[in-house]
Amino acid sequence: MPTLAMMPQPLKEFLNVDECGVTDEGCAALASALRSNPSHLRKLNLTGNELGASGLNLLSDGLKNPHCKLEELWLDWCGVTDEGCAALASALRSNPSHLKKLHLSGNNLGDSGVSLLSDGLKDSHCKLETLWLYNCGVTDEGCAALASALRSNPSHLRYLDLSGNKLGDSGLNLLSDLLKDPHCNLEIQK
Template identity: 50%
Template sequence: MNNNNLQDSGMKLLCIGLKNINCKLEILRLNCISITDEGCAALASAFNSNLRELDLSRNQIGDSGVTEISSLLRNSQTLQILRLSDCSITEEGYKALSSALRSNPSHLIELDLTGNDPGPSGVKQLSDLLQDPNCQLKTLRFLGPAADEGCQYVTGIVGKNPLLLRELNLSEHKLGDTGVNQISALLQDKHCKLNTLILKNNCITEGGCHVLAAALNSNPSNLTELDLSENKLGNPGMKIISTLFENVQCRLEKLK
């Protein structure tokens, strides 16, 4: 039903069908149908026990709507994929999702929250959830396209999601300036909370320094240690990296 103008009234009509005990619907896509938290409440009350995939992206459901969907998550034994990108969800909504998944962690394998604003602790709520041995989430999306590409690039190198790390060691992977370009969007994203970034012996030159400095200047408040040893920065590259200290939010304590 993507890209139709169902609104909450149409959603309620659709839910009459979902309540039918003979309904076998497994995939429900409701991307951009102009519903609010009222439509989400109707959907939660009409919960279909066969549902495997639910897409509510690009609806202004907000935190109250996500709270309704969270009640569905608490009861579902089948839902594997939930997409909630661009739904005006903030920290409160992230907490509701995290709480629901903690109470019923073993079924959902994909959660898309791209384009929402998690606040200072929203990402941590769900990132901590991934440490639960019962949690089956394999795909958790927070980032925009460019940052997500950088995240996948780094994950492919280190085998771990960098959003869950405080220290990232990419030493001796021969990233070069091209590799630094790949990770720059990730480094400047507000979801990236790295304290230590180690890029030793990666053939980085002045060009990579420009990109790296720009990325770190846009998200400077977490990084306390940066290791650029054994690269080819030269004096020009060093001058560029030194501009980080001109940023009043810079917290760098160690620069190698």
């Protein structure tokens, strides 16, 4: 079986393994590749794999490598929960400057997961530009956490997809107030 290091250059930049039954063992291999040869992989699509908390912890450890240059990560419909959000937030704080797009749609994050992610977004070095949270169980409480994070670090996030969530008037008012900030460059999909 070929390893990531043996793949031709274009394949090293984008790895698409959506709906491939990736488990913790696969996440361990990907994390090892991110640690041992971190400068090539730019895009990783793991959509539709049931990664679980330990798989995301392993993957997040790879993302923490200061030489990791991963810019886009798809984790849509992967069973991401609070523990996975905590691992991702830790990775955003440890190596905040490269990840630009994060897809988390279709996971049961809820407000607590979004609050954990928001802790990573608060870091002034975080350069995340696009965050997909479609159908993730976010309510007003999650909107408050996101609004707080984006007030702390308003200049980088450009696109936030919150469609398919249970946003109330309070959450929408917080996000609307945020959009009035002249430093905020955000477009929100509700």
